[in-house]
Amino acid sequence: MTVNKTEIDTLIVGAGQAGIAMSEHLTRQEVPHLVLEKNRIAEAWRSGRWDSLVANGPAWHDRFPGMTFPGSDPDSFVPKDQVADYFEAYAEKFNAPVKTGVTVLSVERNEGNRGFTVTTSDGVIEAQRIVAATGPFHKPVIPAIAPKDPELYQIHSAKYYNPEQLPEGAVLVVGAGSSGVQIADELNRAGKQVFLSVGPHDRPPRSYRGRDFVWWLGVLGLWDAAANEPGKEHVTIAVSGAHGGRTIDFRQLAAEGINLVGRTKAFTHDSVTFDADLSANINAGDNNYLSLLDAADAYIDRNGLDLPLEPQAREFLADPESMTQPTLELNLKEAGISAIIWATGYATDYSWLTVDAFDEKGQPKHHRGVSKEAGVYFLGLPWLSRRGSTFIWGVWHDAKYIADQIVIQRQYQQYRNA
Structure with missing residues (x-):
């Protein structure tokens, strides 16, 4: 039996925002490469998101430098399918060598020879370098505490599409x-009774004094923070571009009818218990929110900017009863709960990449995407080089750095045909 075999300098696995950005930079530097994608370009934006999702950042910011969103107001929040269309059009712009519908089954380093042998659903590829551009959202995580009751409808947020x-x-x-809050808000607007389990979070203002929060993070240098703050490794960000963009305000959500509870602790028989941390979590989120307002005010004063005052941004609604008298236990049947949506994040899965590039926990070991395994690179991961690494514009800049490192290694290898 003849095996289809291809040779390439650099193989990029994944054709989402990370893979397309990587391909653009390698194309600019004339590095022969191939991009493999098991589905369609930017498939996660189409089928791995709910129907009404829009980008969490405005169109002027959440894009690649080389192309704007066609027909979109720069301050608007682009619907998910248009985001996917954007990446397809961007790839076409420079004729990205993308092969869709091809699954990478395994990558192994060649023994006694340079490069890697890549087994795919479409044959074998010999590659000198591998860029894992599959991002961080591989396997939806539902905690082990999830009840085993077959009568309960349970899904991860990755499989939620609409209230119907x-x-x-x-x-x-x-x-x-961001996912849990937006889904809860949508369900509440659709007339569902909603209980929202709130853990630790950061809560930036959607905008302040006429500027979106992404602008504030930029001018304050916060996008370029090289490492997360200690203790914030698992803290989520509550922000939304839905309904034209508005600041997430848990007190306002309570006023609109959402039942707030603390972190989900355990399920026993027909009941669920919650930690008594709701008020502490919301207050910590408020402190995060206020700290950004303080930094913005200081920046305005320091630079003499003429931006409108916004004193109402510091005014909070009174604490709802859910904060002052928190619910610590709830009988699911008595509360009428028939469904649970787990907006509990994802785990990575690099089982296909059998190389020495991981730590003892199975996480990529790298510096700015350059792994401990020579010739293997990672792109699209949180805090790859900075706070903005998982954002559309951030991954583009990370890809440029990795492309430069690949070019440097090619130059060494080409010295007297080494």
Whole structure:
């Protein structure tokens, strides 16, 4: 049996925002490469998001430098399918060598020879370098505490699309980052009774004194922070571009009818218990919010900017009863809860990449995407080089750095045909 075999300098695995950015930079530097994608370009934006999702950042910011979103107001928040269309059009712009519908099954370093042998669903590829551009969202995580009750409809947020897919009854949304908050808000607007489990979070203002928060993070140098703050490794960000963009305000969500509870602790029989941390979590989020306002005010004063005052941004609603008298236990049947949506994040899965590039926990070991395994690179991971690494514009800049490192290594290897 003849095996289809291809040779290439650099193989990029994944054709989302990371893979397309990587391909652009390698194309500019004339590095022969191939991009493999098991689905379609930017597939996660199409089928791995709910129907009404829009980008969490404005169109002027959440894009690659080389192309704007066609037909979109720069201050608007682009719907998810248009984001996917953008990446397809961007790839076409420079004829990115993308092969879709091809799954990478394994990558192994060649023994006694340079490079890697890559087994795919479409044959074998010999590559000198591998760029894992698959991002951080590989396997949806549902915690082990999830009840085993078959009568409960349970899904991860990755499989939530719209309110109509849920059964009659109330919904418990576990997790109050961007996904959990936006889903809870949508369900509440659709007339569902919603319980939202709120853990530790950062809560930036959507905008302040006439500037979106992404602008404030930029001018304050916060996008370029090289490492997360100690203790904030698992803290989510509650921000939304839905409905034209508005600041996430948990007190306002409570006033609109959402039942707030603390972190989900355990399920026993027909009941669920929650930590008594709701008020502490919301207050910590408030402190994060206020700290950005303080930094913005100081920047305005320091630079003599003429931006409108916004004193109402510091005014909070009174604490709702859910904060002053928190619910610590809830009988699911008595509360009418028929569905649980787990907005509890993702785990990585690099089982296909059998090289020495990982730490004892199975996480990539790298510096700015250059791994400990020579010839293997990672792109699109949180804090790869800075706070902005997982954002569209941030991954583009990370890709440029990795492309430069690949060119440097090619130059060494080409010295007297080494």
